[in-house]
Amino acid sequence: MASLVRSTLMKNRGLWLPGFNAVRAMSAQAGPTPPFSTLSVSHPANAITHVELHRPDKRNAMNRAFWSEMVECFSQIAVDAECRVVVVSGAGKIFTAGIDLMDMASDVLQPGGDDTARTSWNLRRIITKYQETFSVIEKCPKPVVVAVHGACVGGGVDLITACDIRLCTQDAWFQVKEVDIGLAADVGTLQRLPKVIGSRSLVNELALTARKMYSDEAKSCGLVSRVFPDKEAMMAGALELAGEIAARSPVAVQGTKINLIYSRDHSVAEGLDYMATWNMSMLQTQDVMKSAQAAMEKKSPKEVPFSKL
Numbered sequence: 001m002a003s004l005v006r007s008t009l010m011k012n013r014g015l016w017l018p019g020f021n022a023v024r025a026m027s028a029q030a031g032p033t034p035p036f037s038t039l040s041v042s043h044p045a046n047a048i049t050h051v052e053l054h055r056p057d058k059r060n061a062m063n064r065a066f067w068s069e070m071v072e073c074f075s076q077i078a079v080d081a082e083c084r085v086v087v088v089s090g091a092g093k094i095f096t097a098g099i100d101l102m103d104m105a106s107d108v109l110q111p112g113g114d115d116t117a118r119t120s121w122n123l124r125r126i127i128t129k130y131q132e133t134f135s136v137i138e139k140c141p142k143p144v145v146v147a148v149h150g151a152c153v154g155g156g157v158d159l160i161t162a163c164d165i166r167l168c169t170q171d172a173w174f175q176v177k178e179v180d181i182g183l184a185a186d187v188g189t190l191q192r193l194p195k196v197i198g199s200r201s202l203v204n205e206l207a208l209t210a211r212k213m214y215s216d217e218a219k220s221c222g223l224v225s226r227v228f229p230d231k232e233a234m235m236a237g238a239l240e241l242a243g244e245i246a247a248r249s250p251v252a253v254q255g256t257k258i259n260l261i262y263s264r265d266h267s268v269a270e271g272l273d274y275m276a277t278w279n280m281s282m283l284q285t286q287d288v289m290k291s292a293q294a295a296m297e298k299k300s301p302k303e304v305p306f307s308k309l
């Protein structure tokens, strides 16, 4: 399985800099790429991996296959030295309708077990497995840019809050829908959304009422950093942004992601301590000399050939 996934990830590596054709390629995927049945993985430009949620007829609802395929996909991307940055988007009319409500009954609602303790234990195992589906995005050292168009419901919010940079279209809306289906969101939104947007009051309001939040409010509260007029413009913007990240030292970029996440979850003193330990190794990279020399010569980082990481 792992080697099949790897060969999928290695196929179709494209140009160094994203261009019009790359954007077209990103938005014209034929279908899921084997071995996946819910994801389409492609390489629209050098060092950029595009992961597209691909069940458009079902509004990219997250079925059982999806929950494990994301883990498989991002575990491979994490160790793929060819990849420096990831773009995630959704195929079809919307980004995602969240958990597949048809599939949910077969797994989450029927955990099995001979008594309450065993049923609870099984359910705990299932929930932690589902949590891993989005935690792999955060654990992946490569930055992940997510591009949302149309609806982003329930599990979709769990997914995007685990990403590093969020973009959306003008028509996008976000909904922490879980209370409407009788559960407390349990795969990341309640833990990560308060760290993403500053206002606890707004987080509480969204999570307790399941009201829709539209793109203008998502931008003003900091859930997304940019709003684009339509999906085509957004995908072009996502690729351009990914190209900027991919052009920089992977040692610097991955170290930055890992330390930002560490610092989010620790005190300033702990974060500084972790940073010092991190950079006592990473400052010894040749990338520092190469980048500094390029800066002195007023060259773009895009002109510096960094080794793979």
Ligand SMILES: CCC/C=C/C=C/C(=O)SCCNC(=O)CCNC(=O)[C@H](O)C(C)(C)COP(=O)(O)OP(=O)(O)OC[C@H]1O[C@@H](n2cnc3c(N)ncnc32)[C@H](O)[C@@H]1OP(=O)(O)O
Pocket (backbone or CB within 6 Å): 057, 058, 059, 061, 093, 094, 096, 097, 098, 099, 100, 101, 102, 108, 126, 127, 130, 151, 153, 154, 155, 156, 177, 178, 181, 186, 187
């Ligand atoms: C341990 C568990 C952790 C995870 C928890 C996660 C929780 C959640 O995600 S809660 C949120 C659940 N999702 C919903 O409540 C959304 C339901 N869907 C909708 O409201 C609408 O579909 C939507 C507004 C997203 C889009 O509307 P649109 O008119 O564009 O499409 P539809 O005609 O409604 O749907 C088209 C086909 O897609 C199927 N579908 C849509 N959403 C789901 C879904 N969540 N699960 C399964 N299937 C879904 C819909 O049935 C249509 O299929 P078909 O009839 O075969 O054409």
